[in-house]
Amino acid sequence: MAFVVSGAALNIAGHGCAHGYPAVLFAQLKASGDLVLTDHDTSWIASAVGAMGIVGNFISPVLMTKFGRQKAHLFTTVPALLGWIIFVMGNSVPLFLIARLLHGLALGLRTPLAAILVAEYTDPKYRGAFLGTFAISLGLGIFLSHLWGAQLTWKMTAGVCAIFPLVSMAIISLSPESPCWLISKGKFEEAKKAFRWVRGEGAEQQEELDAMINSQKEEINIEKQRNDVNRFTCNGMFRNMINSIKDALRIFKKKEFYKPAIIAISMLIVFEFGGAHMFAAYGNTILQAVLNKDEVKDVAWQFTVIDLLRTVCAFFAIFLLKYFKRRIILFTSGVLTILSLSSISIFIYLRDYEVFTASNILDTVPMCLMVIYTLVFCLGLVPLNWVICGEVFPLAYRSVGSTLSTSFLTPAFVVSMKTAPHLYSSIGVQGAFLVYSAVLTVFLAVIYALLPETKDRTLQDIEDDFKGKKKADTEVQMTLLNKDDIVVVN
Missing domain, CATH: 1.20.1250.20 (MFS general substrate transporter like domains)
Known part of the structure; x- marks a missing residue:
């Protein structure tokens, strides 16, 4: 595995x-x-x-x-x-x-x-x-x-x-090939070998494998019956095509699909405009502006430190995801990222107006702010982009939802990468950071309004949440049951 x-x-x-x-x-x-x-x-x-x-x-x-x-x-x-x-x-x-x-x-x-x-x-x-x-x-x-x-x-x-x-x-x-794909193609014997290769053998593994195979066999039988009815009739084929289009449109109207889609797209935009790829491509330019250096070689070690921090944060993020709820990590990281970007921008403006002149402040404060920004962004928003996009879509729509949401990643990537040099040359890195802070604020607000807590919850539970279904309170149910059992003695 x-x-x-x-x-x-x-x-x-x-x-x-x-x-x-x-x-x-x-x-x-x-x-x-x-x-x-x-x-x-x-x-x-x-x-x-x-x-x-x-x-x-x-x-x-x-x-x-x-x-x-x-x-x-x-x-x-x-x-x-x-x-x-x-x-x-x-x-x-x-x-x-x-x-x-x-x-x-x-x-x-x-x-x-x-x-x-x-x-x-x-x-x-x-x-x-x-x-x-x-x-x-x-x-x-x-x-x-x-x-x-x-x-x-x-x-x-x-x-x-x-x-x-x-x-x-x-x-x-x-x-080996994916066991799930082999099962979907009816290659059950090959699927069993591949499944045992990646997952091993055991009671739980065998139960999961049998459930997948049995489910697929039922779908194959249903599909075969449908094809036998409509295979040789033009009306049947036309009806199948119309029904397929209607089914696709119906999916987009469902709360359990369009809400996760909005969340996933918003997460991808936050991921891009938060600096996930911009700093990797334009890090030298950004650090030269923030640290007020003239040459690329003057920010070489600082650039290496920031890159190393990104990798270290990715390791620590795994432990955060294990012990803390998604919403707590997401919005703590989001708010602190916005504040750090804004703080860097404000510091540069104040430095340009010569509010700060002490050399120790000019040398240490901007680098400290960049380190804080890297820590808060890479500990939360970066890893959660992958996690939330994988958790919010119900199983039935995961394929469609994943394709739809990731199709927005590349336009966001193009816009962020194409506009960055023009923003840096026109309004400066400090102005660009304020623009990115505004973008993050808007889309984090959208996510705050729509995203339920997903940690340790089943896909069905998350789907019911998006549908608006609420679980009945177990304690209330037990109380009602106990009242029904009371015998009134005259």
């Missing part, structure tokens, strides 16, 4: 390298002068990932359904590897754009796939921990790409980053 998920974790780490790499590329090209990049060029290179990410989001479910989870997962490593090869061999803006488009395709393909892999391969009691490894892998990939970029050339850095998809490809090739 851990072996299979490690392939996904390495894939996500490669995704982190792809997000961290632009900062290395832009900084080294600017320092060397070998290739002059304008703000227009850098914004397109950084945001090109999102353009193909949208395409990948809609191709991924087709690949997963037709060819299986394992083959779809293996396919995601191909464009990632090709992207790194082009970075190694290329030396022009068009080639950089092609490489980033390939990385975007890989990102779009793996985003809907990642949560499904965890759900189908792992035991329920370990799913939360394995889901938390995605945040660790993402932070580790960004940290390593920046660390290597500080020691190696941008071409050599791309070559080292190519190791991740290669190793991931090898692990995925040795992994």
Whole structure:
């Protein structure tokens, strides 16, 4: 089980390298002068990932359904590897754009796939921990790409980053197909072997496997009967098509679908505009402005510290998710992130107006504020983005909901990455931080109004909550039962 998920974790780490790499590329090209990049060029290179990410989001479910989870997962490593090869061999803006488009395709393909892999391969009691490894892998990939970029050339850095998809490809090739997918295709004997390979043997495992197989057999029989009735009649086929469209539209009207969809989309926007990917790509620019430094080399160690903190926070976040409720972590992290971004902005404005002039304040306070921002953001909003998006959708709509919500991730990514350089040059990093604080405030308010507590609750319980159904109070029921049992003696 851990072996299979490690392939996904390495894939996500490669995704982190792809997000961290632009900062290395832009900084080294600017320092060397070998290739002059304008703000227009850098914004397109950084945001090109999102353009193909949208395409990948809609191709991924087709690949997963037709060819299986394992083959779809293996396919995601191909464009990632090709992207790194082009970075190694290329030396022009068009080639950089092609490489980033390939990385975007890989990102779009793996985003809907990642949560499904965890759900189908792992035991329920370990799913939360394995889901938390995605945040660790993402932070580790960004940290390593920046660390290597500080020691190696941008071409050599791309070559080292190519190791991740290669190793991931090898692990995925040795992994079995998803038992759930095999069962859905009626390949029950193959499914039994794959299930025992990833989950082992035991009474609970056998019960879960039998339940899945029996459920699928019932669905196959029902579908066969329906097809026998409508197979050779035009009216039957037309009626099936109309009913399918009606069923799809009916889903969007259900509270248990559209409320989780709004929550998931809001979480993804908070994730993006909170700085999950912007700092990885434009970290040098941000730190130069916040710390008031002239050269990229003047913020090298600070950049490394922030990257390391992101990875460490991802480890600690797993323990927070285990012991604290989702809403407490989410809104504590959200409020503190908004306050830290606003504080950084206010400090820069005051420094520009020479309210602060003492050198010890100018040297220590901005870095301390950046550390606080990194801690509060990466301990809560970053890992919860994966967790909540995986928990809020009821099982019946998880496939549709995951595709719909992740399709909003790439447009948000494009907008945030494309507008960031223009905001930094027009209103400064301090002004951009105020804009991001406002965006976070709006969407966190939406989440606050719609999100129920999901920790340690079943999907059915969460679904009933979105439907508006309330559980009857057990103590009240027992009291009523006791009153009915009272015998009145005259």
